[in-house]
Amino acid sequence: MIELDRAKLLAARYRAATDRPYFASAVYALSIVPSRGLRTMGVDRHWRCYVSPDFVAALTVPELAGVWIHEVSHLLRDHHGRAGRLPAAEQRDRLRINIAQDCEINDDLVADRLTLPAGRIEPGVFGLPNGLLFEAYLSRLPADLTEVDCGSGAHGWPAPWEVEEGAAPGVGPVEAEALRRHTAEAMRAHRRARGHLPAGWQRWAEQVLEPVVDWRRVLAGAVREAVAWAGGAVDYTYRRPSRRTSAMRGVVLPSLRRPLPHVAIVVDTSGSMTDDDLAEALGEVTGVLREVGIRGNRVTVLACDADVHAVSRVTRAEQVTLGGGGGTDMRVGIAAALAAPRPPGVVVVLTDGETPWPDQPQSCRLIAALIGSAPPDPPGWVETVHVTPAEGRAARG
Ligand SMILES: [Zn+2]
Numbered sequence: 176m177i178e179l180d181r182a183k184l185l186a187a188r189y190r191a192a193t194d195r196p197y198f199a200s201a202v203y204a205l206s207i208v209p210s211r212g213l214r215t216m217g218v219d220r221h222w223r224c225y226v227s228p229d230f231v232a233a234l235t236v237p238e239l240a241g242v243w244i245h246e247v248s249h250l251l252r253d254h255h256g257r258a259g260r261l262p263a264a265e266q267r268d269r270l271r272i273n274i275a276q277d278c279e280i281n282d283d284l285v286a287d288r289l290t291l292p293a294g295r296i297e298p299g300v301f302g303l304p305n306g307l308l309f310e311a312y313l314s315r316l317p318a319d320l321t322e323v324d325c326g327s328g329a330h331g332w333p334a335p336w337e338v339e340e341g342a343a344p345g346v347g348p349v350e351a352e353a354l355r356r357h358t359a360e361a362m363r364a365h366r367r368a369r370g371h372l373p374a375g376w377q378r379w380a381e382q383v384l385e386p387v388v389d390w391r392r393v394l395a396g397a398v399r400e401a402v403a404w405a406g407g408a409v410d411y412t413y414r415r416p417s418r419r420t421s422a423m424r425g426v427v428l429p430s431l432r433r434p435l436p437h438v439a440i441v442v443d444t445s446g447s448m449t450d451d452d453l454a455e456a457l458g459e460v461t462g463v464l465r466e467v468g469i470r471g472n473r474v475t476v477l478a479c480d481a482d483v484h485a486v487s488r489v490t491r492a493e494q495v496t497l498g499g500g501g502g503t504d505m506r507v508g509i510a511a512a513l514a515a516p517r518p519p520g521v522v523v524v525l526t527d528g529e530t531p532w533p534d535q536p537q538s539c540r541l542i543a544a545l546i547g548s549a550p551p552d553p554p555g556w557v558e559t560v561h562v563t564p565a566e567g568r569a570a571r572g
Pocket of ligand 1: 245246249273276277325329
């Protein structure tokens, strides 16, 4: 009986983390449990990684590095959580689930040029295309499958070799979610810097960072809440509501007994946004304002790039004429809005985000509706809503 070659196992983890730094936090969050109960490596839902000493002895360090990433991929992709949401009949087939999940993971690891042990499971082995989620592979796998077991962290069924919950250090659900987010952010940074990330990981990271929520609901919620705050109906003075709260909040504005606030909409007219995107976002904001009774001369729209080109009061989006291109400084538009004889209680900025922002929190509520696929973030005190036009249109249709 051989001992676990811990040095080799750790060298492989180090290699995985240095070769693919976006996996570093996740692979280092795994705790190691040597076990003779399994033939390879596996994970449970508490991020404990079970390792067969024989398996470690048989593999090269690059292969083991690939297996580290394979195992942590089950956890990053929340395979056990997703397995638990399968229809009951499908949940029972542990082996089929495991193999479908390995298909989902391994095509991306191969595309990432990682080394995996011989005999690895890939969609192509079963004549299936790459790039699907495991739920889609499930029903398309053949009846006859060879035994694999990546543990309850994959298929959700506790394996006989898994230890009790307190018997080894583990990762809780909140920390797991933070690790997913951190990994997704690292992947996005990597893709921006190097331009390369396998398609499956790219989709996964986008989904983690920007879950598909209809931006209209979020924007409408943010505007309603800001209007309520500015009207004095809600005492939110020092509390910026979270994006999630805005999204979940009901759609009914509490009846306002105080005067309705003035609202300024500052529109970025610089190069990178299309008229359609702007018109849609602007239409959404003015629509919400109309619903809550803010219209006419209570709404001011300013078209802004480096200078404020035009100031117009509108009641309909179609009345807005967008100004010229050029450099963007939305601070100019915000300052112009606040300099009005009746300063707005709410300023909504529609922009691609490529702009400096004011230094200090303003005397009004500031909402940034960021248009585009990867806009830079405004300062934390600005309420931010991501407007993703293509997705939004698809969701609406
Ligand atoms: Zn696996």
